[in-house]
Amino acid sequence: MSVTRSERKVPKFGARYILEARIRGMMKFFWVIVAVAILNPLLYLISIGLGVGTLISNNIGPQGIDGVSYLTFIAPALLASSAIQGAMDEVVFPTMDGFKWGKVFFGMNSTPQTGADIAGGVFLGAMVRTVLSVGVYSVILYLFGAMDSPHSYLAVPIAIFAGASFGAVMLAFASYVHNEDMFFTIVGRFIVGPMFLFSGTFYPLDTLPIALQFFGWISPLWHATELGRYATYGHSISGAMIGVHILFMAVMLVVGLKIAFRQFQKRLTK
Template identity: 40%
Template sequence: MAEVTAAVVPAPSASGRVPGRAGGIGIVVEHHWRWYRRNWRATVVSSVLQPLLFLLAFGVGFGALVSGSGRVEVATGGVGYLVWLAPALLAMSAVQSAAFESTYPVLSGFKWQRVYHAMAAGPLSAAQIGLGHLTWIALKMFASGAVYVIVIAVFGGVTGPGVAVSLVAATFTGTAVAALVMAFAATVENEGSAFTGLFRFVVIPMTLFSGTFFPVDRLPAVVRPLAWVSPLWHGTELARSAALGRWQPLAAAGHVAFLLVLLVIGAVLVARQFRRRLTP
């Protein structure tokens, strides 16, 4: 009788990573990709159609009303309102998408669908699960932003190759926001007023008063410091300066440093909170 030899499967390492593969983070990203490629239609409104409506309403509609007065060009530095607004909308859509993707889907992974618990039952660490989801959000924002750049170009809002840097800046900004929001969502047991308050008192004001639709220097002096600590303001400045060819290395370094600090803090908190919640 032929001898049957059982295959030996290597045990996961002490760190929780899966040997012989790209790592636990890549496996989590693969999980989200497999779900998304079958259900991407459900996210079209929030990821593409919503920023498109903002572009049509403010860039094309409102922009046509205010252009020609001479005052707009003074505020925007001599460019049309649509061209000035488009990179800021790119950053804004990334932040809004990041906030949504990092709230209810994260709570669902813990509470409703409990997919995080299923992942943690295998050879994945809690940190890999959290950071893998964060990586997926970043990749999704980049892909949605690339589609949005094409739409902006169709309407005449792209003036040069700097918009590619704007896309990277917008994704970077959204990822920094997503990391912080994910860390917060991992502490939420009942969505109740937690997420409502987040969107009502943080996301919406940040969208309106971070230099997206009008320059921050048009705000009252007492309010401007609140805009300067907004991640979206730093992302908007990066995206807009790249798209308009107004790159200032020192200012750009400051914006990048601010967002990088937020991203690192958020990633550390995500790993910690996921570990706390998934550890029996």
Template identity: 30%
Template structure:
């Protein structure tokens, strides 16, 4: 990270200063209201009518909260790494303006990725802070949720930024959200244990980054994850982030020097 990359980061921070209030509703209030309705509301019915082994011996609220954080982080990462990258790389976008001056493509990428990490981390921290409103969720495991959520978000943001910079129109982004992100949201263990999914579909679920992020957040929060599981999920998400950054360096150079 150099001074030129920090200039790109400062540009996005100035831009964010003008519209940060709107992001609170989408990234924090919506998930929390969903948590209140599903976790504290529906969760009471689930706890009343299921056995202690159904959710691995914890309440539905404790099971659901870390999973919802991972899912909300995924959605936040998708938001900051698709539309903004698409617009910035287009004619008249900020990427073009930056690379016309002293900034190189690596500076533009590094600065924007730093801003994406900032957005993901701050949203995760706000979510974790709001979980303190629920007395039953106040455990030492909350300390691990924000780092795990940040890694989950970066595992989505880096590959999606590498892909979004190549797009000529928005339709592929809509298709990815509709046919990839939303099914992942529903079937990656956020709402119910994956072992309730048919066996033939579990291999697909186990390959998704959201499942790894959900399991990492939930295992660290509940304190029931083995060291091997934590290392495995962390390695998967870190490898996806590194691969995404490597691909982004190539796609950014191709698009901005085209």
């Protein structure tokens, strides 16, 4: 006797099966992932942190920026940007593959897995990659002397939180894409680029014109960077702003996942 989808028993927390599939897929490229996680921070730290940092020190003196060395100043921003970039890659490409290129989500959906399970599994898989990247990055930053304060370890969960919040939004965004021709151009030029440049990553946000500061205010990278700098070297921010930074990223995370779960379910049941 055939069993309709409505009669199938949906497993509890079915996202774990999708997560397992994502991890198995990533294990095929394990050493590539590790190499990228190591080389990216090394190249950034050598070229920008040490190279540009030396030029800045020669021009403005040993006080650096915000009372610390340039390397220490940019370290929390680089950590958060690594998390955000990694999370974005690991939700966007699997989502495009699942709906468009390989259409694997439709096969998954023919099992008891729901659209929300699939979206949740993709998101959790992205978080596994993000935790690995941030962990490696933080160790390298520590070895370079950029994260050696007693509370600098707090920059790690802050960066992961930023990656989760942006990853959730990009998961929702990618779930609406049917034609990827302009998608990656739009994301690169109008989302990632401005966010990286105008979030106080390489210089204090308040040095920019007020019109450009707006990009930072709506960027999870700026909110995470501010919190990371507060944890790493005591960057001065008020208690109210700490709450604002956390709340902003939390809202992005919750709203992004809610929209993604709904859109996955809707698109897979058409």
